[in-house]
Amino acid sequence: MPEPAVPKPQNDPLLRACTLAAIRGERLVFHDVSFSLIPGGALLLVGPNGAGKSSLLRLLAGLTPPIAGELLWKGENALDDPPLHATRVCFVGHHDAIKPGLTVTDNLYLTGRWTNAQVLAALASVNLEPFAALPARLLSSGQRRRLALARLALSAAPLWLLDEPTTGLDAASVRRLEVQCAAYRAAGGMIVAATHLPLDLPAAQYLRLGGTNTQ
Amino acid sequence: MKIFLGLVRRELVLALRHAGDSVAALMFFVIAASLFPFALGPSAQALARIAPGVVWVVALLAALLPLNRLFGADYEDGSLDLLMLSGMPASAVAFAKMFGHWLTTGVPLLIAAGPVAIMLRLNGDAVPQLLATLLPGTLLFSLVGGMSGAITLGARGGTILLPLIALPLMIPAVIFGAAGAVSPHPVSEFAMLFALLAVFFPLAPTAAGAALRAALA
Numbered sequence: 001m002p003e004p005a006v007p008k009p010q011n012d013p014l015l016r017a018c019t020l021a022a023i024r025g026e027r028l029v030f031h032d033v034s035f036s037l038i039p040g041g042a043l044l045l046v047g048p049n050g051a052g053k054s055s056l057l058r059l060l061a062g063l064t065p066p067i068a069g070e071l072l073w074k075g076e077n078a079l080d081d082p083p084l085h086a087t088r089v090c091f092v093g094h095h096d097a098i099k100p101g102l103t104v105t106d107n108l109y110l111t112g113r114w115t116n117a118q119v120l121a122a123l124a125s126v127n128l129e130p131f132a133a134l135p136a137r138l139l140s141s142g143q144r145r146r147l148a149l150a151r152l153a154l155s156a157a158p159l160w161l162l163d164e165p166t167t168g169l170d171a172a173s174v175r176r177l178e179v180q181c182a183a184y185r186a187a188g189g190m191i192v193a194a195t196h197l198p199l200d201l202p203a204a205q206y207l208r209l210g211g212t213n214t215q
Numbered sequence: 216m217k218i219f220l221g222l223v224r225r226e227l228v229l230a231l232r233h234a235g236d237s238v239a240a241l242m243f244f245v246i247a248a249s250l251f252p253f254a255l256g257p258s259a260q261a262l263a264r265i266a267p268g269v270v271w272v273v274a275l276l277a278a279l280l281p282l283n284r285l286f287g288a289d290y291e292d293g294s295l296d297l298l299m300l301s302g303m304p305a306s307a308v309a310f311a312k313m314f315g316h317w318l319t320t321g322v323p324l325l326i327a328a329g330p331v332a333i334m335l336r337l338n339g340d341a342v343p344q345l346l347a348t349l350l351p352g353t354l355l356f357s358l359v360g361g362m363s364g365a366i367t368l369g370a371r372g373g374t375i376l377l378p379l380i381a382l383p384l385m386i387p388a389v390i391f392g393a394a395g396a397v398s399p400h401p402v403s404e405f406a407m408l409f410a411l412l413a414v415f416f417p418l419a420p421t422a423a424g425a426a427l428r429a430a431l432a
Contacts, residue, residue, distance in 0.1 A: 063299060063300070083304050084302075087302045097292055099233075102228075
């Protein structure tokens with residue numbers, strides 16, 4: 001497996017987080033979180049349960065506002081215009097966002113006006129083509145996860161936010177996701193992923209959360 | 216605009232596949248209205264007098280039935296996150312869902328309202344005027360009800376809280392709607408109904424959008 005080529009010497013960070021902090025409920029889940037990502041970069045969020053990995057991903061997606069700090073996209077405040085920022089991210093949260101009554105393909109059609117070929121390619125990327133016409137309620141939890149991940153192939157956003165993407169996936173699917181991530185990064189895409197399970201993203205930065213909160 | 220139409224289309228597809236919610240609201244409307252002749256007796260005169268008011272009130276209650284699932288279903292399965300990231304402002308997402316509610320609940324109620332009114336012995340000549348008041352009426356149900364649904368999203372006991380917020384807000388619409396349905400010169404009643412629409416058309420999606428963002432935060 002050849003290593004993905006690091007993109008051209010374009011080393012200005014596209015995404016920069018400066019001393020971000022977030023609260024959940026009444027609790028400060030993290031503070032002073034800073035990092036920056038260049039095109040092709042990847043960041044793995046690690047830390048114990050409740051350390052704020054999901055909260056940070058939701059913050060990066062613009063779903064929750066930070067209580068302190070700034071999120072910069074090309075040097076400008078990214079969260080000033082949430083609808084615009086939303087077009088830059090593809091978010092796969094820990095919920096699969098699947099409608100059980102619809103077929104596997106119809107679940108993908110629900111998210112936009114895709115052509116038949118696009119949807120088939122997306123299903124192929126997660127090896128779900130044999131189940132294309134099956135109602136989604138008959139999928140196993142790993143297959144549901146793969147259907148949620150199929151949305152990555154449909155998205156043209158430059159930043160993927162993945163919340164425990166490999167939960168329930170078999171080894172072959174994890175491998176397929178890693179290859180897909182490598183191709184995406186080689187094309188200049190950026191990834192921020194929270195995971196407990198090993199996910200091989202070469203040359204990824206690590207951000208450890210959870211040093212700050214005491215119960 | 217393209218994304219907005221996509222969202223409305225999404226609501227229609229989901230309503231067709233999960234048709235139970237809309238059909239249940241329609242069945243509730245017909246059954247609840249048909250209880251009145253049983254309770255009040257079959258006197259045509261008595262029934263015709265109360266028919267417009269009964270249709271209005273029962274249509275309002277029926278329209279509220281699917282509202283707790285309007286945002287709730289998408290909130291629970293994570294779809295609401297994706298909707299908020301669709302590139303539209305939260306208020307536009309909320310409005311698309313309200314419009315979807317009107318298309319899948321308001322329009323069927325409008326279609327059923329005529330036969331139900333005639334079943335309640337309303338004079339056939341009076342039916343078009345009743346439907347004319349229900350047209351802005353059902354739009355108001357969707358706007359105000361959708362706003363209430365967004366506000367109660369994620370709250371414990373949201374199911375019971377929703378009508379407690381929506382019904383008082385609908386009192387002016389019921390007053391002028393039911394009055395306009397029977398008035399011989401209903402100009403002022405219609406003016407009031409459209410004034411209410413003019414208030415809630417910008418207000419309800421904006422408030423609902425803010426409530427959705429708060430619920431997801």
